[in-house]
Amino acid sequence: MHALKYLPLLLCLPLLAQASSTYRCGSALVSKEAPTSEVLNKCGEPSSRAFLGYKEVVDAYGFRNEVSVEEWIYGPNNGMYHFLRFEGGRLNEIRSKRGQ
Numbered sequence: 001m002h003a004l005k006y007l008p009l010l011l012c013l014p015l016l017a018q019a020s021s022t023y024r025c026g027s028a029l030v031s032k033e034a035p036t037s038e039v040l041n042k043c044g045e046p047s048s049r050a051f052l053g054y055k056e057v058v059d060a061y062g063f064r065n066e067v068s069v070e071e072w073i074y075g076p077n078n079g080m081y082h083f084l085r086f087e088g089g090r091l092n093e094i095r096s097k098r099g100q
Helices: 002-016 036-043
Strands: 022-025 028-031 048-058 064-077 080-087 090-098
Touching (some): 028 036, 036 064, 036 080, 036 090
Antiparallel strands (some): 048 064, 064 080
């Protein structure tokens, strides 16, 4: 009966493993909020780049601003693809997915 209360957590574990706050490329490590120039210097040119458009953001002072959104894909590395999303020139999200 006690195992049932942990079932929702166990079901979420595979989802949690897909997102990360850092990305290792070779011996270098980049973290969220890193600028595109740092990622490019440490990791090199991605396998592909896609401009996704613009996103409206609101800063801490309530000002609205549009920022560009890009996705870079690295891989496959040992069968894994790594998707890096940049908003306003800063690394915002890191996801990984096993290739087919």
